[in-house]
Amino acid sequence: VLLAFNLPSNLPIWIIILGALFAIGVGKMSFGGLGCNPFNPALAGRVFLLLSFPVQMTTWPAVGQLTAYTDATTAATPLAIMKGVINGAPGMSLSDLPGAFDLLIGNNGGCLGEVSALALLLGLFYMLWKKIITWHIPVSILVTVFVFSGIMYLVNPELYVSPVVQLLSGGLMLGAVFMATD
Structure with missing residues (x-):
């Protein structure tokens, strides 16, 4: 949930899944699991996505565009x-x-x-x-x-x-x- 809170609302689902896999697999489990991770796994996932998909991670839908079918614009x-x-x-x-x-x-x-x-x-x-x-x-x-x-x-x-x-x-x-x- 914390990873989702850190992502743009118009990010494609497959990018979110990649971020979640990185957050759990690398950010949490590679350090021993719950409570052993030196970094917040959600933030590790966000950093991974920001480095991997900078355009998608920095494009925000303009306020008022609430439908899923509208093209996102940079705001x-x-x-x-x-x-x-x-x-x-x-x-x-x-x-x-x-x-x-x-x-x-x-x-x-x-x-x-x-x-x-x-x-x-x-x-x-x-x-x-x-x-x-x-x-x-x-x-x-x-x-x-x-x-x-x-x-x-x-x-x-x-x-x-x-x-x-x-x-x-x-x-x-x-x-x-x-x-x-x-």
């Missing part, structure tokens, strides 16, 4: 927009970013598991309620990012986004909630 993710602004890409500005509410409900481009911060927060609260995880790891990660991105935002708000947008965009929430606690 910029929030992190790609931030990177473009920092690198001085022509025609990119922080105003191109989706608003905090859109980031919260998942109305933005990105991998399947990173687009809706609300769904990830619900997953966090469920795992805390069921005592599957403790609050220490996810809260430590999120607070650290909030503090340091807040400092950067105070230094130069024209170049860096607010800490709230940092928390709600990209795979940070997914990593803090589901991967760091794995």
Whole structure:
């Protein structure tokens, strides 16, 4: 499931199967199985797919194209927009970013598991309620990012986004909630 959360929604099924085989076979079983792997198997599968299929792994369907039969088009993710602004890409500005509410409900481009911060927060609260995880790891990660991105935002708000947008965009929430606690 974590591998699927790390993949574009329009990725062909055969590529997903290859990634899963690599994640389980190389990322997990070659190191001794459950609990013995030095790397998160889902991330190992993602890296394998990113190196093997870079175009397919970096092509996102535009927001609003929800049918399986439409051709996927390249849409910029929030992190790609931030990177473009920092690198001085022509025609990119922080105003191109989706608003905090859109980031919260998942109305933005990105991998399947990173687009809706609300769904990830619900997953966090469920795992805390069921005592599957403790609050220490996810809260430590999120607070650290909030503090340091807040400092950067105070230094130069024209170049860096607010800490709230940092928390709600990209795979940070997914990593803090589901991967760091794995």
